[in-house]
Amino acid sequence: MRRILITDKIKGVARTYSHKLENENNFKNGESPKARLLVLSDKLKKSSTKVYVLVCKGKKGKPAKYNKYSGNLYTALSEYVKVIYDNYDGLNALLPSEYDSHIGLKIDNVLTAYKISDISEIKVKLRGKKLRPFYELVVEAMRYDRVQQEFMPECIRDLSIKTCVYCNSQFATTASVQKIVKLKKGYDVKNIDASCYDLDHNKAKSKYPYLCTNFYNLQPCCSSCNRRKNDRELDFSLYYEDGDTNTTPVHFAMAESDIVHFRISNNGKGIKPYLCNEGVDTPPSVADKSSMAGKLNDMLNVQGIYDEHEDIVEEILWRHKIYSSGFMTATNNQIKSLGLDGFDMKRFILGGYYDREGDFLRRPLSIMKNDLWEQLDKTR
Numbered sequence: 001m002r003r004i005l006i007t008d009k010i011k012g013v014a015r016t017y018s019h020k021l022e023n024e025n026n027f028k029n030g031e032s033p034k035a036r037l038l039v040l041s042d043k044l045k046k047s048s049t050k051v052y053v054l055v056c057k058g059k060k061g062k063p064a065k066y067n068k069y070s071g072n073l074y075t076a077l078s079e080y081v082k083v084i085y086d087n088y089d090g091l092n093a094l095l096p097s098e099y100d101s102h103i104g105l106k107i108d109n110v111l112t113a114y115k116i117s118d119i120s121e122i123k124v125k126l127r128g129k130k131l132r133p134f135y136e137l138v139v140e141a142m143r144y145d146r147v148q149q150e151f152m153p154e155c156i157r158d159l160s161i162k163t164c165v166y167c168n169s170q171f172a173t174t175a176s177v178q179k180i181v182k183l184k185k186g187y188d189v190k191n192i193d194a195s196c197y198d199l200d201h202n203k204a205k206s207k208y209p210y211l212c213t214n215f216y217n218l219q220p221c222c223s224s225c226n227r228r229k230n231d232r233e234l235d236f237s238l239y240y241e242d243g244d245t246n247t248t249p250v251h252f253a254m255a256e257s258d259i260v261h262f263r264i265s266n267n268g269k270g271i272k273p274y275l276c277n278e279g280v281d282t283p284p285s286v287a288d289k290s291s292m293a294g295k296l297n298d299m300l301n302v303q304g305i306y307d308e309h310e311d312i313v314e315e316i317l318w319r320h321k322i323y324s325s326g327f328m329t330a331t332n333n334q335i336k337s338l339g340l341d342g343f344d345m346k347r348f349i350l351g352g353y354y355d356r357e358g359d360f361l362r363r364p365l366s367i368m369k370n371d372l373w374e375q376l377d378k379t380r
Contacts, residue, residue, distance in 0.1 A: 001168050001296075001367050002360045003240045003247050006095065006216070010159065010239070014215040017155050018093035021143070021213060033213070036141035037085040043126055045071050045078035052131070054121035066123070076114035077124065077134055083107055084138070084210045096216050097241055099203075103210060120206040120231075138209035147213045148199055156197055156220055161361045164198075164222035165238045166229070166296065168360065168367045169305050172197045172220035198223050202238070204231035220361075225300050234295055246278075247357075249292040252306070252371040253281040254313070259379055263321075268314035273368050275303050281375075306368060316369060319349050320376045346373070 004010070024032040030039075043049060049071030058064035071078065084091070087103045094102055111119065122134040156162075156172075164172050173196070200221045205212040219238045221229075240247055258271040274283035277293045283303065288294030296302040323331075328345060335343045346354050350373060352366030353359035360366045 001166065001250060002357055003244075003249070004159075004238055004358045004361075005247075006239050006241050011093075013155050013158050014093040017151055017215050018090060020151055021092050021147070022089055027143070027146075031143075033141065033143045034085060034088050036143065037081055037088065037138075040137060040141045041078050041081040041085060043071075044081060044124065045075050046127070047072040048127040050125040050131075051077060051134075052123040052125070053116075054118075074114075076110060076116060077122070080107065080110050080119075081138060081141070083110060084142075091210070092213050092215055094214055094216070095241060096202075096237060096239065099211065099214075107210060118207070119209070120204075133206070135206050135209040139205050139212045142209070142213050144205070144212050147218070149196055152199060152215075152218055153196055155215065159358060161220050161358070163220075163361050163364050163366075164225050165219045165361060166200075166221050166225040166234075166236070166300055167302050167305055169302075169309075169364055170222035170224065171364060172222055198226045200226045200229060201231075202234075202236070204233070206231045228300050232299060234299060236292065236296075249278050250275055250296065251278065252276065252368040253375055254372060256281075256379070259317075259376065262317050266321075268317040270310060271313050271317065272310055273306050273313050273372060275306065309365065309368070312365060312369070313372065316350070316372050317376070320373060320380075323349055346370070 052066040056065040284294040350369040
């Protein structure tokens with residue numbers, strides 16, 4: 001919805017985060033990401049390890065077919081994990097533009113050598129363990145659990161990100177994380193109390209497990225968007241670097257006819273905000289699944305979410321008409337008499353943050369409110 005420029009401050013937050021993951025003193029003995037990756041690499045090349053590589057997907061009631069190998073005869077996965085281990089220092093602070101040139105190319109060399117097209121289609125059975133997708137073992141070894149519960153929440157608070165980066169309609173915080181342990185009879189559910197965030201991987205961890213804890217690949221979102229998106233590619237990255245021109249791919253707008261109708265009749269009921277692509281004030285067609293607005297609607301039903309906020313749009317129309325230039329001047333004078341420093345009139349009127357691009361993510365619906373207000377200003 002809104003992208004954030006990677007500033008020196010954000011780079012500093014990313015480096016601090018990365019150093020914490022690299023510091024073995026932040027983990028119990030043998031539980032750091034590097035220690036776990038090395039152990040996993042060794043286990044994967046043992047003869048007792050069984051590797052299942054998908055040959056044919058199951059369909060019409062027929063099960064999927066896999067080629068089965070012993071780990072000592074199929075060392076691709078061990079080599080894959082060893083590359084992550086060898087390049088771990090600094091990995092979690094890599095900029096998006098550095099993914100391919102730094103570690104992606106080395107990982108691709110391993111996959112190409114073994115003719116692996118999709119790492120998510122490989123399963124592994126370690127000795128004494130159940131059969132699991134290979135990428136899950138990598139994600140587990142890289143300590144994504146600690147990242148979600150402890151390290152990333154600190155970073156997100158530092159950057160004042162509180163809402164879903166995809167829909168901006170809900171907070172991304174969650175009260176606790178549940179750890180579910182399967183028992184012989186039933187399950188034991190433990191609540192780990194913490195102020196955590198739902199985190200989506202811009203590059204899916206099932207396909208790029210080596211980026212599962214990269215700072216810039218983790219995007220705070222609401223549980224609804226996270227669940228709907230799953231591991232599909234959306235091509236929306238929260239962060240952008242200098243030189244990137246696609247900084248505001250979507251925005252909200254009202255139909256001009258609705259604005260005219262309100263100004264004539266003072267009736268704002270039933271007026272909807274439309275999610276539109278950059279440079280266009282009309283919504284994409286239902287069939288559009290390629291533009292950014294089309295993808296957000298198709299994957300996450302963002303337009304459907306905002307169809308439920310007609311009352312908020314009506315209030316924006318009221319406020320814009322009430323707060324004339326004279327009213328604004330009088331209100332500002334009153335505020336000065338209270339001695340309030342840094343007072344933001346737009347924040348006061350609309351109940352959100354709008355000074356900097358990152359501020360939009362501090363409160364739900366800020367993006368829609370700001371976009372509609374600016375549209376009304378242009379047509380005043």
